[in-house]
Amino acid sequence: MKRVLVFLIAGFLVHGSSAFDLNDIDVGKVVSGGAKLAKAAGGLSDQDEIKLGREVAANLAARYGLVEDAGKARYVNLVGQAVVTQSDRKKIPYHFGILHTSEINALAAPGGYIFITQGLLDTLKDESELGGVLAHEVTHVVRRHIVKAIRQANLIGAGQDLASAAGKDVSQFSQLSDFSINLLSNGLSRGDELDADKGGTILAAKAGYDPAGLRRSIERLAARQKADVLLGRFNKTHPPASDRLKAIDKTLRRNHLTAQGQRLADRFQQTLSSR
Secondary structure: OOOHHHHHHHHHHHHOOOOOOOOOOOHHHOOOOOOOOOOOOOOOOHHHHHHHHHHHHHHHHHHHOEOOOHHHHHHHHHHHHHHHOOOOOOOOOOEEEEEOOOOOOEEEEHHHEEEEEHHHHOOOOOHHHHHHHHHHHHHHHHOOHHHHHHHHOOOOOOOOOHHHOOOOOOHHHHHHHHHHHHHHHHOOOHHHHHHHHHHHHHHHHHOOEOOOHHHHHHHHHHOOOOOOHHHHHHHHHOOOHHHHHHHHHHHHHHOOOOOOOEOOHHHHHHHOOOO
């Protein structure tokens, strides 16, 4: 049963599936800094988080641009959606995109907006590695790591419910958006990143992938020169590879996860052969 979703992707690739390409975000109307934010009762609702995520996604799309190859975008979206189906937070829509930059990174904005850079995609060798990376980012959304950081920064607390913000006006979210973008640039906490490594490893396995896919991708990056400019932001925003590998190895042992899942290297290489 765990492998069914992985094999279903092949059918979608053959018969076609529309991938989310962020066309519904007006990048030209990205809101940036300034407005004073009303306090919120109990944090952000799902709808508030999605609104916030749309603005953060628009900022990222405006900064880097999006890879316009429909086949690549559809494939990344399908792998991401296969992972989401096994997650504990499926009531919000998830969107996956490829940022047009050679920087090596992957980012999870609030509300299910997830990006992988072309630079990171180019380092991966098979679908299980892609599934592991996306599962790591999905875990950030499932565990609401950015929302937790917003609470800890006292940007939301007791008072007016932000759900009262009506329509598509996101001006009330500008402070939260700026904070979220800075957080993605500077990195989540070490604990949150390790939590996403552990949760992502389990999630990828549930989707039928080789659970060591994320581990291999991290190990490969660790073997590169530390001075590699393309790895600069990645190294800045993640714990040392040695800590991440230890956490993943512990997760593999504790959950009795073995290399019984699929790697799907051929399908990965054929689908992304235009790289």
